[in-house]
Each structure stands twice: as C-alpha cells, then as structure tokens.
Amino acid sequence: MVLDYLPLLILFIIAAGFAAIAIILPTVLGPRNPNKMKQEPIESGMIPFMQAWRRFPVQYYMVAMLFIIFDIEVIFFYPWAVVLGKLKLFGLIEMAIFLGILLIGYFYVWRKGAFEWQ
Amino acid sequence: MNLSSLNWNSLLPELVIVATSLIVLITAVVGKVSRVDRIARGHALAVVTLIGLLIAAGLTIMQLSQPASDFMGMVQSDALSHYLNLVILLAAALAVLLAWDYLGRFTYSFSEFYSLLLLAVAGMMFLGKSTELITLFVSLEILSISLYILTGFNRHQLASAEASLKYFLLGAFASGFIVYGAALLYGDTGSTWFSDIAANASGGFLTLAGFALLLVGFAFKIAAVPFHMWTPDAYQGAPTPVTAFMSVGTKAAALVALFRVLQSAVSAPYETWAWALAILSLLTMTVGNVAALRQTSIKRLLAYSSIAQAGYMLIGLVAGTVLGLQAMLFYLFAYAFMNIGAFACASLLESDDWSELQDASMANARGLFSRQPLLATALAIFMFSLAGIPPLAGFFGKLYLFDAAIDAGWLWLALVAVINSVISAYYYMRVVVVMFMEAPDESTRVRLPIPDSAILAIVIAVLGALLLGILAGPSFASLGQAVVAWRF
Numbered sequence: 001m002v003l004d005y006l007p008l009l010i011l012f013i014i015a016a017g018f019a020a021i022a023i024i025l026p027t028v029l030g031p032r033n034p035n036k037m038k039q040e041p042i043e044s045g046m047i048p049f050m051q052a053w054r055r056f057p058v059q060y061y062m063v064a065m066l067f068i069i070f071d072i073e074v075i076f077f078y079p080w081a082v083v084l085g086k087l088k089l090f091g092l093i094e095m096a097i098f099l100g101i102l103l104i105g106y107f108y109v110w111r112k113g114a115f116e117w118q
Numbered sequence: 119m120n121l122s123s124l125n126w127n128s129l130l131p132e133l134v135i136v137a138t139s140l141i142v143l144i145t146a147v148v149g150k151v152s153r154v155d156r157i158a159r160g161h162a163l164a165v166v167t168l169i170g171l172l173i174a175a176g177l178t179i180m181q182l183s184q185p186a187s188d189f190m191g192m193v194q195s196d197a198l199s200h201y202l203n204l205v206i207l208l209a210a211a212l213a214v215l216l217a218w219d220y221l222g223r224f225t226y227s228f229s230e231f232y233s234l235l236l237l238a239v240a241g242m243m244f245l246g247k248s249t250e251l252i253t254l255f256v257s258l259e260i261l262s263i264s265l266y267i268l269t270g271f272n273r274h275q276l277a278s279a280e281a282s283l284k285y286f287l288l289g290a291f292a293s294g295f296i297v298y299g300a301a302l303l304y305g306d307t308g309s310t311w312f313s314d315i316a317a318n319a320s321g322g323f324l325t326l327a328g329f330a331l332l333l334v335g336f337a338f339k340i341a342a343v344p345f346h347m348w349t350p351d352a353y354q355g356a357p358t359p360v361t362a363f364m365s366v367g368t369k370a371a372a373l374v375a376l377f378r379v380l381q382s383a384v385s386a387p388y389e390t391w392a393w394a395l396a397i398l399s400l401l402t403m404t405v406g407n408v409a410a411l412r413q414t415s416i417k418r419l420l421a422y423s424s425i426a427q428a429g430y431m432l433i434g435l436v437a438g439t440v441l442g443l444q445a446m447l448f449y450l451f452a453y454a455f456m457n458i459g460a461f462a463c464a465s466l467l468e469s470d471d472w473s474e475l476q477d478a479s480m481a482n483a484r485g486l487f488s489r490q491p492l493l494a495t496a497l498a499i500f501m502f503s504l505a506g507i508p509p510l511a512g513f514f515g516k517l518y519l520f521d522a523a524i525d526a527g528w529l530w531l532a533l534v535a536v537i538n539s540v541i542s543a544y545y546y547m548r549v550v551v552v553m554f555m556e557a558p559d560e561s562t563r564v565r566l567p568i569p570d571s572a573i574l575a576i577v578i579a580v581l582g583a584l585l586l587g588i589l590a591g592p593s594f595a596s597l598g599q600a601v602v603a604w605r606f
Contacts, residue, residue, distance in 0.1 A: 002323060101140065104143065104144055107144065107147065108143060108144065108146065108147050111146075111147030112146075112147060
C-alpha cells in the first residue's frame with residue numbers, strides 16, 4: 001500500500017538532489033570575480049531602470065479580486081450545464097438561488113463604486 | 119433529486135440567518151441617508167439583526183427534539199447542533215447589543231458589520247451541523263473570513279488592522295492544515311463523509327496523518343496551545359464586541375465540530391486521540407493561565423484567560439463520554455455569559471480617543487467601585503465566575519467538566535485543571551482588587567454615560583451567570599436528556 005508511493009518519493013529525491021547539485025556545483029567550481037554589472041538583478045537581458053518595489057494603483061487589487069469572484073461564478077456554470085438535463089427544475093432553481101445571492105453582491109459592489117477607477 | 123426531497127426544515131435557522139444577512143447587506147446601497155440619520159439607521163439594522171437572531175433561536179428551540187440528517191447526509195441537526203446554535207445566537211445577540219453604541223464611534227458601515235456578523239453566525243451554525251469534510255471546510259471558511267474582516271473593522275486604527283492581518287495569515291495557514299488533512303483522508307478512504315471515513319479508514323499512516331492535520335487546524339481555531347500565537351493580538355486589536363463574539367462563537371463551533379469528527383469519523387479507538395487531546399488541553403490551560411498572570415491590559419488578560427478556558431473545555435472532549443459532552447455544552451453556555459459579560463465591562467473602560475490603541479488597561483479600572491459600584495460589581499461577578507467560585511455558572515461548569523474527566527479515568531488531568539484554576543484565581547482576583555481596594559485616580563476611566571444597550575447586555579450576562587449557577591442541576595440534567603439521544 002505505502003509502497004505504491006515509492007515512485008513519488010524517488011521523484012522527490014531526484015528533484016531535491018538536482019536542485020542541490022545546481023546550487024552546490026557552481027559555488028565549488030565556478031570562478032568568482034563580481035563586478036557591478038554581475039550584481040544587478042537580471043530581467044531577460046533588460047537593464048534595470050527603477051526599483052521593483054514601486055507603487056501601483058490600488059484599484060488593480062479591487063479589479064483583480066472582483067474578476068476572480070465573477071470568474072469562478074462563470075466556471076460553476078460548466079458542470080452545472082452538463083448535469084442540468086438530469087437535475088431538471090431542481091437544478092434550475094438551485095442555480096437561480098446561487099445567482100440571486102451573487103447578484104446581491106454584484107449590486108452591492110456596483111453601488112459602492114468598486115467598478116469606477118477613481 | 120428534487121426540491122421537496124430535501125429536508126429544508128433541518129437548515130431553517132441557518133437559512134433565516136443567511137437571509138437576514140443579505141437583507142442587512144443590501145440596505146447599505148439602497149437609498150441615500152444623510153449623515154445625521156446614519157446612526158439611527160445603524161440602530162434599525164441592529165434591530166433587524168436581533169430579530170433575525172431571535173427567529174433563528176425560536177426555530178432552533180422548536181426543533182430541539184427533532185434530530186434530522188439530510189442533504190445526503192452532509193448535515194446533521196441534532197441536540198448537539200441545536201444547543202450549539204443557541205450558544206452562538208446568544209453570543210451574537212449580546213455582541214449586537216454591545217455594538218449598538220460602540221460601532222457608531224468609529225464607522226458608518228453598519229450594514230457591512232451586521233451582515234458579516236450574521237454570516238459568521240451562519241458559518242458557525244453550519245460548522246456544528248456538518249458531517250462531511252467539504253461542508254465542514256466551507257462553513258469554517260465562511261466564519262473565518264467574516265471574522266478576519268470584522269477584526270480589522272476599525273480600519274483607521276493601526277492595532278486593529280494589524281490584528282486582522284495576523285489573524286488572517288495564521289487563520290489561512292490553519293485552514294491549509296484542514297484542507298491537507300481532508301485531502302489525506304479522502305485519499306485514504308475515497309469519501310468525504312464522516313460515516314464512510316469511519317467505515318473505510320485504513321488505520322495506517324494516511325489516516326493518522328489526516329486526522330492529525332485536522333486536529334492541528336481545529337486547535338488553531340479554538341486557540342489551543344501551541345497554536346494560540348494569534349489570539350492575544352487579534353483579541354486585543356479587534357473591536358471589543360467582535361472580540362466578545364468570536365472568543366465564544368468560534369470556540370463553541372470548532373469544539374463541537376471537532377467532537378463530531380472525533381466521534382463519528384474516527385474509526386480508531388477513541389483512546390488514541392484522547393491522549394493527544396489531553397496533552398493539548400494540559401498545555402492550553404497551563405500556558406494560558408501562566409501568561410495571563412502578568413498582563414496589564416484587561417482585554418489581553420481576557421484573551422489569555424480565554425485560551426485557558428479552551429483548555430478546560432477540551433477536557434470534555436478528552437473524556438469523550440456523554441457526561442463529557444454534556445459538561446462541555448454546559449460550560450459553553452456559562453462561558454458565553456461570563457466571557458461576553460466581562461468583555462462588555464471592558465469595552466466601557468476603554469479610552470474615547472480613537473487615535474490610540476482601543477484598550478482597557480488595568481489602571482483604567484482603578485477604584486472603579488467608588489465611581490461606578492454597579493459596573494464594578496458586575497465585572498467582579500464575571501471574574502468570580504471565570505475563576506470558578508460558587509455559586510456562579512463558571513464553578514458548576516468546571517465541576518461538571520472535572521467530574522466527567524475523573525469519571526472517564528482522567529484523574530491526573532482533572533488535578534492539573536484544579537491546580538490551574540487556583541493559578542487563574544490570582545489574575546481574576548487582581549482585577550477585583552484593583553476595582554474594589556484601590557483608590558480612583560486620574561487614570562481611572564469609564565465611558566459615561568454608560569449606554570443602555572451595554573447595560574442590557576451586562577444585565578443579561580449577569581443573570582445568565584447567576585441563574586445558570588443557581589439552577590445548575592436542572593439545566594445540566596435537561597442538557598443530558600437531549601445529549602443522551604446522540605449516538606455514541
């Protein structure tokens with residue numbers, strides 16, 4: 001029973017071992033002569049021109065959060081649509097209740113002005 | 119499957135609470151209210167919330183003798199969940215009374231507050247009824263997420279925001295443990311239903327690890343040592359009505375849910391888990407009580423005291439008998455009255471300056487008896503009850519718990535608990551000494567006039583702590599009759 005998980009353990013050991021080798025070998029073998037260029041953070045060959053920790057509009061956060069909520073709402077429709085034929089009226093009413101509660105939330109968010117950028 | 123085949127009656131109290139929550143929420147964005155009318159509207163919303171809580175309590179009482187299991191066995195409404203519902207609804211109603219006046223001093227978002235409070239109540243009620251891992255997890259998240267927001271509700275104050283973030287991060291971590299545990303159990307048994315898990319568990323490593331992770335998650339939620347680190351900060355930073363509510367409600371719901379998991383999902387002999395719980399209980403009460411000794415803030419002192427109280431309540435689970443469950447339920451009722459009462463008094467000692475930490479320092483209570491004799495007496499009653507001094511509810515609660523422990527063969531745990539009670543008497547009495555024996559000076563601070571709603575809450579709590587103590591025998595017996603119906 002537990003033996004069934006042996007491949008998982010081996011995979012884990014290989015992964016950990018590979019990471020360890022990739023870190024240890026360069027520190028042992030690699031020459032070290034740091035200069036300013038080498039010390040800079042690498043970003044696809046671009047020369048860094050500002051701090052990574054900069055401010056960005058907090059509205060992004062709100063938009064992203066609302067997007068996730070309503071995105072998940074849409075995803076719920078897929079499994080529901082597949083089994084609706086079997087669930088019949090029951091499924092329809094259940095979904096109506098679910099949507100009704102979400103619509104209250106939507107209405108709240110809308111009237112609170114969360115969709116406006118300013 | 120169709121609508122009428124589901125037994126909606128078994129979830130009626132919860133549905134009422136959810137509906138009330140939605141109604142309260144939607145009022146936030148309907149119509150325009152002038153600045154002056156906002157407070158009045160807040161009071162109206164509090165009344166709506168109280169009505170919703172009362173209806174739910176009424177429905178629960180009507181169903182008291184009707185156990186039902188439905189929604190494909192995902193929920194079980196029985197004596198256990200009904201009594202839990204009553205504790206939670208009582209705690210919520212007292213919290214609303216506390217918030218009545220308190221809330222208007224730092225926010226106008228009344229709808230959001232009451233709506234979230236009701237959602238947390240609904241989550242707790244569902245948690246106590248769930249007999250399936252996913253239902254359990256979803257209800258736990260509903261209550262936790264609502265409480266994270268409520269903790270940081272005073273968002274202009276740094277301590278409140280900090281408390282909220284700490285609670286959120288550690289709480290989310292704890293939820294992770296529960297999901298991992300649930301996943302392992304599902305991997306082991308191929309089902310999320312408690313009954314299936316009990317029937318199919320292999321009893322090997324997966325089962326043990328799954329249950330251990332669930333136990334860790336629950337220990338976080340009930341603030342058991344060593345998973346209690348968030349408690350003092352969260353309880354101190356949160357608005358006091360929220361602290362009062364969550365210190366009682368979360369513990370009650372999580373303890374009952376843990377009991378359900380252990381009793382109905384664990385196929386292993388109960389003794390395997392009783393030892394883990396006994397050590398948890400021992401650590402929780404000892405660390406809670408010792409840490410409370412040196413606190414100078416009443417809110418923080420009560421936070422550590424609530425950790426210790428969680429340790430006492432775990433004894434009921436350790437015993438794992440009818441008597442243990444009965445004692446735990448009785449203690450939950452007693453705890454709801456005395457702890458919320460104590461927080462209610464503490465909320466009146468807080469400073470009015472909202473730029474500083476909202477805290478009731480011990481110095482604020484200096485000589486309170488000569489300034490406000492009734493308030494000081496009430497707080498003293500709650501402290502005596504928490505310390506376990508007869509004839510108050512807390513004394514009988516402890517007596518029944520310790521008795522259940524001895525009855526189940528846990529004599530050493532009962533002895534440790536008694537020693538802990540003696541330790542705890544020191545810091546509870548210190549509050550009383552400060553109030554009654556010291557002279558008031560410039561640091562003494564009471565919010566005047568004391569709002570009527572707070573007086574009502576304190577009176578209810580005092581009556582509860584007194585009556586539950588005086589009528590301990592009959593009320594304990596009536597709990598017993600209902601609990602015996604629960605299958606063991």
